[in-house]
Amino acid sequence: MTFNLSGGADFPYPAPVLFRAAIEGVRSAKEFTLVAVDHQTGTLRAKTGLNLRTLGERVVVRAVDVAPGRSHLAVASELVGFVGVLLAQSRHRANIDRTIHATSDYLRWYGDAWTAELGGTSVPAESVPPPGVPAGWYPDPSGVPAQRYWDGSVWTHHTAPRP
Numbered sequence: 001m002t003f004n005l006s007g008g009a010d011f012p013y014p015a016p017v018l019f020r021a022a023i024e025g026v027r028s029a030k031e032f033t034l035v036a037v038d039h040q041t042g043t044l045r046a047k048t049g050l051n052l053r054t055l056g057e058r059v060v061v062r063a064v065d066v067a068p069g070r071s072h073l074a075v076a077s078e079l080v081g082f083v084g085v086l087l088a089q090s091r092h093r094a095n096i097d098r099t100i101h102a103t104s105d106y107l108r109w110y111g112d113a114w115t116a117e118l119g120g121t122s123v124p125a126e127s128v129p130p131p132g133v134p135a136g137w138y139p140d141p142s143g144v145p146a147q148r149y150w151d152g153s154v155w156t157h158h159t160a161p162r163p
Helices: 015-028 085-117
Strands: 002-011 033-038 043-047 054-067 070-081 136-139 147-150 155-160
Touching: 002 085, 015 033, 015 043, 015 054, 015 070, 015 085, 054 085, 070 085
Parallel strands: none
Antiparallel strands: 002 070, 033 043, 043 054, 054 070, 136 147, 147 155
């Protein structure tokens, strides 16, 4: 039996930065083994180990630009094994969530520095609030489900979960 599920998330970083974070995130996740990395297409492949319920799971991750300074992380999980559909959906969702969270962690730590290396900015200029908006936490202008800190003149790299 083969069961597929896909998901993803948008991030306020260019695709090369998002791809770099995805590689590091997958490498650091103990559940995955990195199988292949294709920098040309921004695609990586990973797998999980064998266990009593499955013949293993394969995960494909791709980072694509969707606008200047913004990209989308697409994650597809394929399960091959002997499990029921509900368990398969749960395992796939866990694979996708682990991949997105691990990528987000690396972006939080290194995203701005990696973006600067490319000569870009991590938050699009059109997302700047109007003059007079006081410093504080606001919904992330990139659409990511988080808050970003506005220091009164620029968005910072500091993010926090939405309340």
